[in-house]
Amino acid sequence: MEYKTVLTTCGYCGCGCGLYLEVLDGQLVGAQPCKTDSVSQGGLCIKGWNVHEFVQNSERLTKPLIKKDGQFKEATWDEALDTVASRLKKIKEENGPDRIAFLTSAKCTNEENYLLQKLARAVVGTNNVDHCARL
């Protein structure tokens, strides 16, 4: 039996409100504003108050998928990542690195964005990196 609240930053808009995710026995059961956060100052918008809800939605993807004959089939991580690695490598070798493009994500963390652009630039060798900032 465990109840705790975890201080984090809201995943919706760019305000970056500090909030607490309420965790009961490993499940998210709520979100509430952090009173001592410099941005939210103890308030949130409707999205912030409900930011925990989508996380445990039953439609979450839980397994890697590989499309075969137009249908997605569940795969292991090894299968999926090996497929991606070998296809990207092959395209790079046959067509050159600039035939591959990457979209990083305004929804992911700084660390992840850093790594993906590093993957594009250092591993694939292309500067074809962008994200949906303009949209």
Next chain:
Amino acid sequence: MTNSIAEIENSKCIFIIGSNTSEAHPLIGSRILKAKEKGAKLIVADPRKIQLSFYADIFVRHQLGTDVALINGILNVILKEGWYDRKFVEERTEGFKEFRKVVEKYTPENVEKITGVRAQDIRKIADLYARSKSSSIIYAMGITQHITGVDNVKSLCNLAMLCGQIGRESTGVNPLRGQNNVQGACDMGGLPNVYPGNQPVSDGQMAEKFEKAWGTKLSTKPGMTLTEMLKAAMAGEVKAMFILGENPMVSDVDIQHVEKSLEALDFLVVQDIFMSETARLADVVLPGVSFAEKDGTFTNTERKVKRVRKAIEPIGSSRQDWDIICDLSTRMGYPMRYDDPSKILEEVAQVTPSYGGIYYDRIETEGLHWPCPNRAHPGTPYLHKDRFSRGLGLFHAIEYLPPEELPDKEYPYFLTTGRIYVHYHTGTMTRRSPSLNKEVEEGFAEINPRQAKELGIIQGERIKVFSRRGEIEIKADLSERMERNTIFIPFHFVESAANRLTNPAFDPIAQIPEFKVCAVKIEKVNH
């Protein structure tokens, strides 16, 4: 943002243009109200009658896409009345002469003809903004999503520089970032022309620095923007794409085109938490995790780097995104191994001057504003204190250009798009949140009641909206927020996606599509 969120509260005058702040950035909207309660003057310029307009000292509804004209009109008055900051202009800027020449043509009377804003209101805005002790400009996509997006932004910069309303507390030019970590994605080099920290890829020295840090050879040729990638995909010049947690199928302009482009790829990988419209087109889908299942940092719209903390374990067999990327890289022959995300940010600090002093132990309790070049640096809540990044601030002489597509006989109405308070971006998260989806389940088209009456449309009835790109069926919502010639559709709803209608015309520099203006026609649906 040049200035921090907290500073808004102490601003003496806030000019909000192209931002429905209380719906899209609610907690910044509430700061604006707090400033108002402390006596700040509020100027709101928006084609829609947004909530903040109720509290505005002056509210103007300029015709869609006439921002440059409106701002030039304001600049014109300030110059003519001598309300500008001569010292600031002399010491901190250049290009004033050319700029002045262009602006002189934009008298309030001329601008009234273009924008529909009364000359006297333009004078009043100029007065309030220029003569307050500290004025802050706040804008969002209403400014940038135009073919003249860059011009619009430059015009606002002209305004701030002319009045010396920048480089001080509670002033500045403050774009509000739409997504939680757009700022971070840019800072981390999620752009075709720069490495992390805005360091150009075409600069050989930079490339050398990163080659050393990453132990590999790097290309100095700038890459493609998303828009160019899609075009190249269609032409077979891009064969594979890796998309991390983005859904261009709903968010991008002219969806039909996006779909064809993505389908033309030989290989598409999508890493996401839901089977988004984009993921459906993928060859391989990798299940990442939400912000609640990982550690990391986000950089919010005020450039503050804040902690994200793991609250629960990844759902099912999904894996943390950073961990997936490391694994993939390793499998591609470039081993990436980090004990935890704090180690990644340490590497970022090594190669990114603006993040040089940002470490997890420093942002445990409170975030830090970049630039923060070293461990002793307290962070920078506002930018351009004594100099601009380029040295002197450059005035741009900017002429007004109309939107690419204007209403005509066949498509007689303006369409503009945006967000509503309940939903976020393409709705992949908010529409799966029961409390949010319950609040607003479907899209709607806001129409002025008198215009609706002329068309015989009643509240809640289903209508068809057509543009030259496509058509959608949607619920009509009669609202005084809209002017007669304009309708508004939120872009969150895939089944009535506003972006089936929007115009794929782009700002030539920033490549931002003109989401905010296009021409449409409306018809009743006869069932």
Next chain:
Amino acid sequence: MKAMQARVRKLLEENKIDGFIGLKMEHGHPAPFMFSRENLGEMETLVVGDVRYPLNKALLKVSGQYPDLTFGVMVRGCDERGITELLKWNQLHRDRVIPVGVACSSELAQLCECYKPYPSDWVVGEKTEGIAKSKRLQKIEGMNQKERLSYWLNQFNKCIKCYGCRDVCPMCFCEVCSLEDRNFILTGKLPPENPTFHLSRAVHMVGRCIDCGLCEEACPSNIPVRTLYKKINEIVKEYFDYRTGESSEGKSPLNLLGEVTLELSDVNK
């Protein structure tokens, strides 16, 4: 603080309670947390201060999951009134809750204009006198009708419909909320229908509001909802001689039909 830590430790060690809902200092911020026998080592991080969170609401979540266990909870005067009322509304079981009291600082009591800023029994703080009549209430009552109207219209128009006042409220436990009923309140628009949204919520605070003020603290738009609900409490006292949460006797006035104590002349003044 030490006294609170010692009391909680003792309650846990003696198996009087299975968990204690309080505040834990983490990352430099006080945060809601459940102390239990499994994490006794963290007892030193238990804090008491003027920063308040809806601990009773957390208690409802935990006890709803574990109805057979007994929980301790940190209470102030307002929280104790909340527990009294939650017991009446059958949201908690009398034998399953052990409150551990905190008397509020005089600053907090002044800020809250709380009529009883201490619980019946406390281990931290000193008793400070309550405030009999709220000044902010008096200020509004001193306005004329037109001023009051424009004041409240202006306040309610700031609402961004975050539902924070409801979501933070330890007394809002309904499964279905009238505020979300489209027959009553249109959705999709900001501000929400003025005044229906806020007055509907105010009506629901009859016999519910324990004047903790968390609603107003959570309001990003600084709408003085607490003042509105203070008025509700005054109305409830005046018409029904009921003080919400004060006594375990009697039922909330709109919770039962009971006997009629009003006449038309009381209503159509």
Next chain:
Amino acid sequence: MAKEAQSVPGFEPKIIAFLCNWCSYGGADLAGVSRLQYPANTRTIRVMCTATISPHHILKAFQKGADGVLVAGCHIGDCHYIKGNYMTIKRVAVLKELLRFTGFQEERLYLDWISSAEGVRFAEVIRNFTQKVKEMGPSHLRTTY
């Protein structure tokens, strides 16, 4: 957005009357068959018991632009459901105080007990209330978004 209204000459108010099925609606019926004259500003909503009228209904009526709301039920002791009107009087009392406090002119809300035998009184109540609302002018909420 709601804003303050101004008095309008020749103003004809809109009044919503929630009438209970067993008593007040009968009173209205009797007034009708007796051909009693009373102003036609009232839109009647028949409900089984005034206890089914939540404050939300009343607030919604005002929100939609009603200038006055009348709630009429059985006399105390005559309720078809024994104690339904006990609840009504409590609710209306609270709501009127709340409306007063927020400046929304509680006189626009009126509660009365009218039995099915009181046709004359029904007409009188309507007349008086209509007159009163007329004098007050249009509701402040008579504007649309």
